[in-house]
Amino acid sequence: MSNRPSAKVGAFTVDGDSTGTGRGTWEVFVDTWNARMGDLYPLPEFSASTVDGFEGTMRSVILQDTVVSELWGSSTARTQAVGTHEHDHIRLYVGLRGAMTLRDPHDQGGDAYVSAGTYFMHHVVTENHFHTTPEIGSRIFIFPGDALRSLVARKPRAGQAVSPAAQVLMAHATMVQRTVSGLGPAAAHASRNALLELAKGLVLDHFDDREPTFIPALAQAAKDLADARLTDAELSPATIAAHLHISVRTLQRAFADLDESFSAYIRRRRLEEAAAALTAPGSRLSVSEAAARWHFTDSSHFIRAFKKQYRATPAQFARRPA
Numbered sequence: 447m448s449n450r451p452s453a454k455v456g457a458f459t460v461d462g463d464s465t466g467t468g469r470g471t472w473e474v475f476v477d478t479w480n481a482r483m484g485d486l487y488p489l490p491e492f493s494a495s496t497v498d499g500f501e502g503t504m505r506s507v508i509l510q511d512t513v514v515s516e517l518w519g520s521s522t523a524r525t526q527a528v529g530t531h532e533h534d535h536i537r538l539y540v541g542l543r544g545a546m547t548l549r550d551p552h553d554q555g556g557d558a559y560v561s562a563g564t565y566f567m568h569h570v571v572t573e574n575h576f577h578t579t580p581e582i583g584s585r586i587f588i589f590p591g592d593a594l595r596s597l598v599a600r601k602p603r604a605g606q607a608v609s610p611a612a613q614v615l616m617a618h619a620t621m622v623q624r625t626v627s628g629l630g631p632a633a634a635h636a637s638r639n640a641l642l643e644l645a646k647g648l649v650l651d652h653f654d655d656r657e658p659t660f661i662p663a664l665a666q667a668a669k670d671l672a673d674a675r676l677t678d679a680e681l682s683p684a685t686i687a688a689h690l691h692i693s694v695r696t697l698q699r700a701f702a703d704l705d706e707s708f709s710a711y712i713r714r715r716r717l718e719e720a721a722a723a724l725t726a727p728g729s730r731l732s733v734s735e736a737a738a739r740w741h742f743t744d745s746s747h748f749i750r751a752f753k754k755q756y757r758a759t760p761a762q763f764a765r766r767p768a
Contacts, residue, residue, distance in 0.1 A: 454482065454483070454508045454510060455508060455509055455510065455626065455629060455631070455634040456482070456507075456508050456626060456627070457505065457506065457507045457508065457623065457626045457627065458478050458482065458505070458506055459503065459504070459505040459506075460472075460474050460475040460478070460503070460504050460505075461503045467499070467500060467501045467521075468497065468498045468499055468500055468501075469497055469498060469500075471500055471501070471502070472492075472496070472497045472500040473497070475504050476489060479506065482506075482508060483506075483508060483513060486511060486513075487513060487535065487588050490525045490526075490527065490528045490573050490575075491525065491526045491527040491528070492523065492524065492525055492526055493524045493525065493526040494526070495522070495524065496521070496522065496523045496524050496526075499521050499522075500519065500521050500523070501519065501520045501521045502517065502518050502519030502520055502521065502582075503517075503518045503519075504516070504517050504518075505623065507619075507622055507623050507626050508626075509622065509626070509629075509634050509635075509637055509638035509641070510634065510635065510638050511589075511590045511638075512587070512588065512589055512590070512638045512641055512642070513586075513587070513588040514585065514586075514587055514588075514619050514622060514623065514641070515585070515586045515588075516583075516584070516585050516586075516623070517582060517583070517584050517585075517586070518542075518543070518582070518583050519578065519580075519581070519582045519583075520580060520581055521580055522577065522578055522579065522580050522582075523576075523577065523578045523582065524575075524576075524577040524578070525575045525576055525577070528572070528573035528574060528575055532571070532572070533570040533571055533572065533573065533591075534569075534570075534571065534590075534591035534595075535569075535570050535588055535589060535590055535591050536567060536568070536569055536570070536587075536588070536589040536590070536591060536593065536594040536595065536598060536645075537567065537568060537570055537586060537587065537588055537589075538565060538566070538567040538586070538587040538589070538645055538648070539560045539565060539566045539567075539584060539585075539586055539587075540560075540564075540565045540584065540585045540586075540587075540607050540612075540616065541560045541561045541562045541563060541564050541565070541583070541584055541607070542562055542583030542584055542585065543562050543581055543582060543583030543584075544561075544562065544578060544579035544580070544581040544582040544583060544584075545559060545560060545561040545562070545578065545579045545582070546559075546560045546576055546577070546578045546579075546582065546584055547559050547560075547576060547577055547578075548560070548566065548568075548574055548575075548576045549574055549575040549576060549577075550574065551568050551570075551574045551602065558602065558604065560584070560604075562583070563606060563607055563608060564604065564605065564606055564607055565603075565604065565605060565606075565607040565612065565648065566602060566603070566604045567594070567597070567598050567602060567603045567604070567645070567648075567649060568598055568602035568603075569591065569594075569595055569598045569599045569602075585616070585619060587619070587641065587645060589641075589642060589645065593642050594642065594645060594646065597646065597649050597650075598649070603649045607648070609648065609651050610653070610667075610689070610690040610691045610692070611644060611647035611648045611650075611651060611652060611653045612648050613667045613670070613671070613690065614644055614647070614653055614660060614663045614664055614667045614690070615641070615644035615645060615647065615648055615663075616667075616670075617663045617664075617666035617667035617669075617670055618637075618640055618641060618644055618660070618662075618663035618666070619641065620666065620670075621662060621663060621666055622637050622641070636659055639659065640659045640660060640663065643657070643659075643660075644660070644663070655690075655691075655692045655696050656696070661699070661700050661703075662700075664690070664692070664696075664697075664700045665700040665701055665704060665708075667690060668686050668687075668690065668697060668700065668701075668708060669711060671686050671689060671690070672686060672708075672711065672712050672715065673715060676712070676715055676716050676719055676740060677719075677739055677740065677741070679741050681712060681741070682709075682712075683697055683698070683708050683709060686708070713751065714755065716740040716741070716742075717740070717751060717752055717755050717756075719740060720736045720739070720740050720748075720752065720760070721752070721756060721760075721763060723736065723739075724736060724760055724763060724764045725763065725764055725766070729764075733745050733748065733749065733760045733761065736748060736760065748760070
């Protein structure tokens with residue numbers, strides 16, 4: 447199999463909510479995969495129970511010879527036959543929900559188990575069987591063998607997917623999923639190379655925070671961390687920078703070309719969450735409680751910030767018709 451980058455760039459999604467379940471969803475995905483990527487990365491054959499009972503969503507992004515697939519399922523997936531294709535590529539599995547078991551991926555008498563918050567990267571020469579738990583969420587990265595073989599050829603890599611490098615990799619993958627349809631050839635190639643370098647960073651537990659290509663992903667990772675901690679009194683640029691193992695100055699530089707600073711982003715998102723809570727059906731949240739929950743100095747400060755963003759006081763906003 448050739449590892450030369452192809453000209454393929456794009457994405458396709460199959461959503462069980464819109465296509466139904468079972469074969470109505472699964473066969474569409476497999477047919478599309480084979481048409482778009484079967485020459486580079488053939489799929490194994492899946493069990494009849496997987497095909498007939500599949501419920502979930504699959505989204506795949508193609509960047510030349512690199513693929514990012516995201517699977518969210520509420521039914522078990524299991525291979526039935528793995529075929530005789532010769533492979534030379536690297537797979538990186540990152541668990542998001544549930545678990546995936548790769549059966550003895552290197553004929554060493556042991557299975558690989560990828561649960562939420564962990565990763566497993568290995569060199570694929572021959573296909574191996576796998577199965578998932580009924581509730582599964584996973585990102586599966588496929589890279590050409592030449593790019594990462596030296597890291598995993600003799601020993602698969604596994605660990606926790608919580609390091610700064612892991613968070614920036616996942617943020618970059620999310621950005622690629624969102625923007626792939628608008629990427630030109632040069633941008634697609636740069637995004638593909640960034641994925642490769644960040645995957646190396648995951649294994650080596652280090653990434654170059656001065657690399658310009660990573661700056662958008664670094665900003666997105668900071669946003670993702672902030673969004674998960676909006677009610678945390680300790681949330682600040684300094685705490686997020688420390689979590690990502692970068693300086694506050696580097697974090698500020700990542701936001702320099704955006705419309706708002708990181709501090710402004712935190713304030714805006716806290717106000718958005720407060721606005722949603724104040725207008726939620728049956729909400730009895732007071733202005734003072736909202737100010738305290740999202741860590742404004744006091745009610746007056748909260749009201750001023752809220753009015754600046756929404757052109758209405760919290761009380762006026764809450765009375766608006768739905």
